[in-house]
Amino acid sequence: MTMQEKAGQVLVAFFSGKDYSAQAAVIKKLxxxxxxxxxxxxxxxxxxxxxxxxDSGGATGGAAGVDTAALKAATKKLSSALASERSWPGIVGVDQEGGQVARVQAPLTEWPTGMTYGAANDPALTEKASQALNQDLADLGFTMNFAPDADVTIGPADPVIGARSMGSDPSLVATNAEAAWKGAVAAGVIPSLKHFPGHGSVTSDSHVGLPVQSASVSALEARDWVPFKESISAGVPMIMMGHIAVTSLDPGVASSVSSASYKALRDLGFEGVVVTDALNMGALTESYSTGQETVAALKAGADLLIMPSDVSAAHAAIVAAVKNGSLKESRLDEAAARVVALQMMQQHKLEAASSGDDADSSSTDAESSDLDPATESQAISAAAITTFGSKCSGPLVSGGIRISGGNATDRARLASAAEEAGLSVGNGTSVALLGTGSAYATADVVVALDAPYGLANSQATTKVALYGRTEGAFDALIDVLTGDAEATGMLPVEVGDLPIGTSCGS
Structure with missing residues (x-):
């Protein structure tokens, strides 16, 4: 590869709007x-x-929603432009965790929050759900998903990750994060475990500024790094480096541009691709001029650099840095080689799977065509629902329900699910919905739709943690409220005085 080609190979660009022809031209040029x-x-x-x-609710576009045919045509155009530059496939990526982070909305299936998986704590279900989610993406032409989230949250003091985290127990997060990325691989999509060295235990937002992690290395090893270490042992192909200043590693320096942070990750045994979090985030842009943040990240140890503010400037800066000696060409070669190897491995697996010769396929691969995303989304929500209070089982409502709280979409979805189950709406048991940022509520039944922390100060006979606001989640909720199903989930985080693992009757 030429220097120009190597510099481009390590870059993943974002663009504004829907001029895919213009973006294809940039792909080829750089x-x-x-x-x-x-x-x-x-x-x-x-x-x-x-x-x-x-209020972080679901898609409101109705049946029209995303034009999937046009989206397939767009990803095909971009993939063709990428393929014209090389003999291996290029990256068409997306951020699709489910819950609050979902770039492609209806008619794709909606998925609940990451905390759902921790509450259900059923790795087999987690893997099936992730495979179904990522199969939708693969069908649309996406090859990479910057998910799942493996951050261990510290609870309400965590202002950014919140319900995106699977929980506060490192072992629980590790088990389900591993299942989630394996589900993506089974669907033919490259996953990215994020955000090393851990974004769930800092108290500020890296989108805006630079969070500081003051914990010792030993504390990080016992908490934040557990999910990453276990997934590394299991063969995770890619890990995302966040923008967090770890005082015990490199004081005042964002991990994405800190050689000490990349060394810490490599010391855990990771040999795959390290991708940066978006390089246009405030944690970096407040300290680096355009293009230089890309060089700094590459020099520190990054292999794949996503979303520089100006991709042309980033490309030029990489070439210039190698030419003037501030960036060793061997470092660029190493990064490009890792990225190419990952894409060629993915190509090989897809070709082997299509021919039926993939001996390393997960046991769920053969079932991929049988996975219905809507069914799997509801199934994981049903497994996660957690109830507690003075009454937490059997019929929890009588004489219908009176709905308050949440947003208009939440209330409409709950009402629709209730009516479909033959439950009247407008009278009977009061049901209050807690949306994102809701502190507490008073009702017969209080339901937390995202992170469950607001239940601690709520006054209710029955408290329910739903961890999602999808149609499937509300259907599962109605089954529990009417007594047709039992709530089998457990709290994956502390809620007030209630410990992790609290469930109905515990």
Whole structure:
């Protein structure tokens, strides 16, 4: 590869709007390794929407929603441009965790929060759900998903990750994060475990500024690094490096541009691709001029660099840094080789799977065509629902339900699920919904839709942690409220005085 080609191979660009032809031209000009599609890149049908409703709710675009045919055509155009530059496939990536982070909305299946998986704590279900989610992406032409989240949350003091985390127990997060990325691999999508060295235990937002992690290395090894270490042992192909200043490693320096942070990750035994978090985030842009943050990350140990503020400037800066000697060409070669190897491995697995010769396939591969995403989404929500209080089993409502709280979409979905089950709406048991940021509520039944912390100060006979606001989650909720199903989930975080593992009757 030429210097220009190597510099492009390690870059994943973002772009504004839906001019895919213009983006394809940039791919070819800069020899880019890939692109990431954000919400405003997703084509929508006439009258549709690809945005979340307020309060982090679900898609409100109705049946129209995303124009999937146009999206497939877009990813095909971008993939063709990437393929014209090399004999291995390029990266068409997306951020699709489920819950609050979902760039592609309806008619794709909605998925609940990451905390759902911790509450269900059933790795087999987690893997099936992740495979179904990522199969939808693969069908649309995506090859990489910057998920799952393996952060261990510290609870309400964690202002950013919150319900994106699977929980506060490192072992629980580790088990289910591993299952989640294996599900993505089974679907033919490259996953990215994030955000090393751990974003769930810092108290500020790296999108805005630079969070500081003051914990010792030994404390990080016992908490934040457990999920990463266990997934490394299991063969995770890619890990995302966050923008966090770890005082015990490199004081005041973001981990994404800190050689000590990359060394810490490599010392855990990781030999795969390290991808940066978005390079246009405030944690870096407040300290680096355009293009230089990319060179700094590459020099420190990053292999794949996503979303530099100006990809042309980033490409030029990498070439210039090698030419002037501030970046060793061997470091660029190492990064490019890792990225190429990952993509060639993925190509080999897909070709082997299509021919039926993939001896390393997961046991769930053969079932992929049988996985219905809507069914799997509801199943994981049903397994996660957690109830507690003075009454937590049997019929929890009588004479219908009176709904308050949440947002308009939440209330409409709960009402629809209730009516479909033959439960009247507008009278009977009061049910209050706690949305994102809701402190507490008073009702006969209080339901937390995202992280369950607001239940601690709520006054209710029955308290329910639902961990999601999808149609499937509300259907599962109604089954529990009517007594048709038992709540089998357990709290994956502390809620007030209630410890991790609290469930109905415990």
């Amino acid at each position: 020899h880019l390794g890939g692109v990431i599609m954000m919400g405003d890149n997703i084509p929508v049908a006439s009258g549709g929407s690809n945005s979340n409703s307020g």
